[in-house]
Amino acid sequence: xxxxxxxxxxxxxxxxxxxxxxxIDLAEVNRRYLKGGNQPFLASMQAFIEAGGKAVQTAxxxxxxxxxxxxxxxxxxxxxxxxxxxxxxxxxxxxPTPRKNCMMLGINYREHVDEGARARSLEIKYPDYPVFFTxxxxxxxxxxxxxIKHKVTDKLDWEVELAVIxxxxxxxxxxxxxxxxxxxxxxxxxxxxxxxxxxxxQWFKGKALDTLCPLGPWIVHxxxxxxxxxxxxICRVNGQVMQDGNTRDMIxxxxxxxxxxxxxxxxxxxxxxxxxxxxxxxxxxxxxxSQSRRQSRGRSRRHRYTGSLDRSAVAA
Numbered sequence: 588x589x590x591x592x593x594x595x596x597x598x599x600x601x602x603x604x605x606x607x608x609x610x611i612d613l614a615e616v617n618r619r620y621l622k623g624g625n626q627p628f629l630a631s632m633q634a635f636i637e638a639g640g641k642a643v644q645t646a647x648x649x650x651x652x653x654x655x656x657x658x659x660x661x662x663x664x665x666x667x668x669x670x671x672x673x674x675x676x677x678x679x680x681x682x683p684t685p686r687k688n689c690m691m692l693g694i695n696y697r698e699h700v701d702e703g704a705r706a707r708s709l710e711i712k713y714p715d716y717p718v719f720f721t722x723x724x725x726x727x728x729x730x731x732x733x734x735i736k737h738k739v740t741d742k743l744d745w746e747v748e749l750a751v752i753x754x755x756x757x758x759x760x761x762x763x764x765x766x767x768x769x770x771x772x773x774x775x776x777x778x779x780x781x782x783x784x785x786x787x788x789q790w791f792k793g794k795a796l797d798t799l800c801p802l803g804p805w806i807v808h809x810x811x812x813x814x815x816x817x818x819x820x821i822c823r824v825n826g827q828v829m830q831d832g833n834t835r836d837m838i839x840x841x842x843x844x845x846x847x848x849x850x851x852x853x854x855x856x857x858x859x860x861x862x863x864x865x866x867x868x869x870x871x872x873x874x875x876x877s878q879s880r881r882q883s884r885g886r887s888r889r890h891r892y893t894g895s896l897d898r899s900a901v902a903a
Contacts, residue, residue, distance in 0.1 A: 590632065592683060601631060605650060684724050691721060691790075693718045695717065735796070746776070751845075753769065760850070820832055
């Protein structure tokens with residue numbers, strides 16, 4: 588199940604990717620054909636996530652209803668605006684305006700640590716604890732959104748990540764219950780102004796500029812991705828594959844990350860809510876990536892960035 592936020596006729600809508608990649612308008616199908624009325628949890632992705640199981644069941648009913656229709660019946664749904672062709676809508680960030688900063692995780696892939704240590708002739712050493720930083724809501728844009736070429740940087744960098752969407756409130760969450768708090772997963776590009784990161788001696792400034800957190804195109808519900816630790820992630824720049832890796836190479840797995848983020852350390856436990864997102868970084872670890880990045884930066888100031896999940900890892 589792939590959930591999207593899209594705009595059509597200047598209205599923001601909640602949808603589900605259905606037959607032939609068409610978008611099922613969940614509120615429209617539920618109201619007009621399932622006789623479910625105007626449910627408030629179908630007004631936005633945030634409301635949908637907060638509603639929990641009843642929202643997911645409503646989406647599954649809508650998906651089943653459309654899938655059972657023949658081609659002629661689906662044409663009628665399209666004419667009524669309940670089924671939308673991809674070229675008739677604009678897909679935006681699944682959660683257009685997160686309520687809190689997006690929690691990011693750094694230094695979490697073994698091959699990246701190995702590569703960096705070898706390049707500097709240093710001993711290979713993995714972090715003992717997860718390393719966190721954040722990106723503000725103002726940095727979030729949607730799939731194929733425009734990344735601003737800020738005047739303060741000539742070294743705009745990219746890293747594809749698997750983003751984890753939290754599904755319910757919690758604090759002091761143990762590893763054994765971590766997956767109970769997850770709603771689903773999406774793709775994030777962690778864009779960075781490298782010189783700002785280096786001159787300020789920390790990560791927030793260089794990573795928090797507007798539009799430096801493309802997110803989407805959809806959220807895959809956790810039921811459709813039973814093993815997020817076996818997911819291939821690919822990043823392309825101007826059509827060229829720049830990153831190709833797998834989440835199985837992570838130093839800290841998802842339950843460890845969630846427990847570390849949400850546990851109460853010295854009385855300072857963090858409270859997280861529906862729709863909060865954290866990203867697990869995937870660094871490039873294919874041969875020649877560093878040189879390719881330098882060449883790509885030198886060719887043009889305008890690039891097309893896309894990140895994707897391997898579709899074989901995700902059931903619709």
